[in-house]
Amino acid sequence: MTDLHLWLIPLVPLAGFLVNGLLGRKAPKPVVTAVALIGSLIPLLQVSAIVLKFGSLTLPHIETVGTWIQADTFHADFSFQLDQLTLVMLSVVTGVGFLIHVYSVGYMGPEEGYWRFFAYMNLFLFFMLTLVLAENFLLMFVGWEGVGLASYLLIGFYYTRDSAANAGKKAFIVNRIGDVGFLLAMFLLIQHFGTLSFGGVFGAIATNPAWQGGFLTAIALFLVLGATGKSAQIPLYVWLPDAMEGPTPVSALIHAATMVTAGVYMIARTHVIFDRSSFALAVVAIIGVATALFAATIGMVQTDIKRVLAYSTISQLGYMFLGCGVAAYSAGIFHLVTHAFFKALLFLAAGSVIHALSGEQDMRAMGGLRRKIPITFWTMTAAVLAIAGCPPLAGFVSKDEILYQAFISPNGGKILWAVGLLTAGLTSFYMFRLWYLTFFGESRAQASEAAAVHARSDTKLVLEAEHHAHPVHESPWVMLGPLVILAIFSVIGGWMGWPEGLGGSNWFSRFLESIASAVPAASPAGNHQVELILALVSTLVAAAGWLVAHVMYYAKPELPGRVAAQFHAVYSLLKNKYWVDEIYGALIVAPVLFMARWVLGVLIDRGLIDGGTLTAGYSAQGLGALVARIQSGNIRSYAGWLALFAAALLAASWFGWTTHFLLR
């Protein structure tokens, strides 16, 4: 058995983190850059090497470095697993991760805390790679928590800004709610299987075909709770839009391409459990499609370029959930991969736009950038077309795969498909809206200066950094290079899963077949004619979305205002994001704060705990002061006490009191 040294893959970025984190403050910038890039390049090279000899491996390839926890028969090991699913995730994480590291060199160049940024980025890679390589739930959980930590650190990167610090806390705390689900799922797994290793759990399920639903449903639902936290799904999606407070490369890497897909990866990884619980699958599908629609509607009216992309990410993650929910795990993972390409590209291109405009994020202050930053424009165009579902780009292929799988799914698939299709139209609309607002029309940069300032205080938009104002300029090649590479992948990335209905072979799906396909009965035979018709329909819907955006934001720019005025109630509902943050604030945050501040803080902490200990302390002090008077130093008083108590003892024994009970 070949030894691939899988443990080295996460360990190299960890080394990068330690070097930059401990020594980076004093080190010159080129050294920090070199360490960070090496820390992300070596894993990429390792993964490339693995890809080359992948065919000769016996799968799943498991490498155990040592025992981590051993208690009676239960043990959790430092063991890493390599199979098709891991390989796909590794390629995405290291590939996109490295490109974004390169991009960050340009983007973060003038920032304070350059070393800190790259230390955190390498730390993130370490945990993310641990997450996807782990062979048991517990090690996966380490990565799971670790990426949350890295995410927290990077969202709060501009920690002097209140909004960024609060966004970091929000992300961390909301994720914690999901983590409780993950933990409970692990407890149930230990109780029922006595092991947390993937092989052990899935093997036990495979040998017991009678297990359906029951405790497996419970485990699956707890896992889903965990996944909704990390992957920003209803009801725990609220942290992701706020996470845009972090630097843009962070949004691209963590909050679009990799970390937020951990939930989807987890569901695909544990699909054996989900296959036994149609209820849990239905929950996943409904959460996914509801989130997709919900986030897309909010995304239509946002004006901050990064927030539009954030809601788009939530929406696309909903698609992945939908794919997993209809037991088409490979379709979900496929969309994960293509989404990683085009959404990372969208964020990086948006970062390039923000960079060009010296920190402006409000689309109302953009416009007319097409000729000024042409390379950014063309790469972003590729991404917009891809996410909007324009054939034959990546997003079209993967989204259609999911919609098709939803359509043929036996469990209410038509409704899921219809909602998914509607969302596809909305997606196309809001992406082209962003595209037109940013790149077309007249530049509104000067005219809207006052408006933008107003908007900033209004919607809490903030500048990325205190860039010096200078004329609109194209980004340096260190930033454009990754854009171009990602654009190429956004265009051709979908071809590896080109559906059979359109004359392809769907290599991707067959590649994942052995690891991520449901039991045969659950996936009905496909129909190529249906697939073709559905592809046509969704292309038309995407085109309709584009047409509406074209009319509203290009042909008749005064139209959006009129529509907003006409449907004021709906507009303000969307504009205010359905008041979900406010509702959560009133229903959950306020009571929790009340509990923490008054019940736990004042009553329990200050009253019971502080009061109890202080009372004990003061009473001991008082008693001590009283008793200390006995120790007068006067020898005759000592003798007096001695004689008095001796006499008392004598008297007591006279009345029958004995010390026998002391001897018993």
Add this chain to the structure above:
Amino acid sequence: MVPIAYYLVLSAVLFSIGVAAFLIKRNIITVFLSIELMLNAVNLTFVAFSRQWSQVSGHLQVNGQIFVFFVMVVAAAEAAVGLAIIIAVFRARNTLNVDQIDLMKL
């Protein structure tokens, strides 16, 4: 044969005198003497009980008498050390009144 109760009563009287003197007297040497009085009161009970036990059991029992020797030895040592301390105290304080000697430091 004198009943043991007589000895015990005498011993109790001696002991009580010792205690009372210890508490009442201020001169450190008198206090010291009263300690000796208490010790000897106890010695008396030891000897009395020892004799009583020998009579009751029919064998010679000397445990009590041996204890008396211990007490005597300790008392002798105590007297030597105690008198030395008293002299040292007197040199430092110029008094033998225990009420004025209420600090550990000389």
